[in-house]
Amino acid sequence: MVATLLRLRFRVLGNQLARSPWQLVGFLFGCVYGLGMLGGVVIGLVLLGSAPLDLASAVVVGVGALVTLGWVLGPILVAGVDTTLEPDRLVTFPMTVDRMMVALTLAGVCGIPGIVTSLATLATVATWVRTPASLAAWVVAAPLSILTAVIASRTMAALAVGLSGGRRFREIAGVLIFIPLVLAGPIIIAVTTGLALNIDTVSVAVEVVSWTPLGAAWAIPAAAAAGDFLPGLVKFLIAVGTVVILWVLWRRALGDALVRPRNAGGAAAKPGALGWFGRVPTGGFGAIYARSLTYWLRDPRYLRQLIVVPLVPIILWFYARGGDALGAVSWSGLLIALVIGIVIYADISYDGTAFGTQLATGVSGRADRYGRTLAAATLALPLTLAGTILPFVFSGEWTQAPAVLGASLGVLGISYGVCAITSAQFVVPVAAPGDNPFKRVPGVTFVQGLAFMGIWLVAIVLSAPSVVTALIAFFTGNAVLGLVAGLIGLVMGAVVFAAGMIVGGRTLDRTGPVLLSRLKAMRNA
Known part of the structure; x- marks a missing residue:
């Protein structure tokens, strides 16, 4: 059934692109952009393979945490989640919620952002091949990093939709969420300027982030390369626990959404209330x-x-x-x-x-x-x-x-x-x-x-x-x-x-x- 849904996902995508030449152009543009970005990332990771361990760890963990954060906030602030396989439309399929979640996760990995993220994560092997311990840790950490990003994105979308009491809540939330997007430029400049004034803050911040769900999976190979096996084990447990908690939250929100679909109706109008039409x-x-x-x-x-x-x-x-x-x-x-x-x-x-x-x-x-x-x-x-x-x-x-x-x-x-x-x-x-x-x-x-x-x-x-x-x-x-x-x-x-x-x-x-x-x-x- 999971394979059937994945084939359906690509069939629906192909039909959408076939109907609109401009949409096809946009899709191809996104592919080219993603490949260009991926090429630059791979080159950087190869160069980091010969860089000092502290620098390589700071870059991989810091950027990896930002990528994970982008998967969480990007669907809200930028473009949304690719819902070619929207859960509401899958409710009639004879499948369990867990199997549906597996299909949705794989569908997320198979999109342009998912493919680029996955290939870039796998390319970190060029950085961690320096020691057998870091290479072994990479084998475990890379899938965890990808799963954390994709499942966190799906969980955030499901929670936001599931917690909404109706259409009005979603509309107000969509308006309010737009504010950080408008101010994103000044906020980023202010933060980076502040960090540039004190470069030591960067290494401290990355070390703190490595103990959080955002950076734990990315920091496992770095800890192994440095010989810090106990901290690496703790970070591995944090990463696994993050995936498990996100999966449970997503399953609960998705189950509620399938049992109680979103209310798309609006409020009933009062008799004789014409609004602006009467003025x-x-x-x-x-x-x-x-x-x-x-x-x-x-x-x-x-x-x-x-x-x-x-x-x-x-x-x-x-x-x-x-x-x-x-x-x-x-x-x-x-x-x-x-x-x-x-x-x-x-x-x-x-x-x-x-x-x-x-x-x-x-x-x-x-x-x-x-x-x-x-x-x-x-x-x-x-x-x-x-x-x-x-x-x-x-x-x-x-x-x-x-x-x-x-x-x-x-x-x-x-x-x-x-x-x-x-x-x-x-x-x-x-x-x-x-x-x-x-x-x-x-x-x-x-x-x-x-x-x-x-x-x-x-x-x-x-x-x-x-x-x-x-x-x-x-x-x-x-x-x-x-x-x-x-x-x-x-x-x-x-x-x-x-x-x-x-x-x-x-x-x-x-x-x-x-x-x-x-x-x-x-x-x-």
């Missing part, structure tokens, strides 16, 4: 505006974008600390506009097959473009204004405000105009409402990132005249040039916005049925 004008524009605004206020897929807004000034201040931090924060409005102005490129993708209901009503493409864009602007415009004006309230440099304000509003208008056209031409794979927040389909992340970066690049290029002029005016203190920059931004933003509404509306009238067929294909993938 806007009737007609196609009003209905789309109300629906889109409801998404922005309640859908965690949109709320995750809004979380970035209050964090933008923090990030700018962090990277500019020691210099003109307040001056850097003055550009918060520009970055806020650039970030949340692009979100609506996936608006129709977030609709899913519900987009078919809109097509059936005969709403014009222009009404759709205006409704979705103005709903987004209802929140984005006040946030952009606040991010632009508040820094000048504290700095008092009001002569520089027109340049930044005009450029920021221009970026917002240009982003909306570009998205109005591009979102009427293609859709991208996105998470379904209430879906498993830890679900990832191979190749999809690359497609989403490619689409986002392409649209972002177009918006940046169109915004360049006003932004560059605003930067020159800001750093030279030229108030007249600042007014010119602000005017350029407002004019460019208005022109691109108007063009986007017209061209995007006409395009959507023509491509609506095609987009719906693609959405159905993605849903069935």
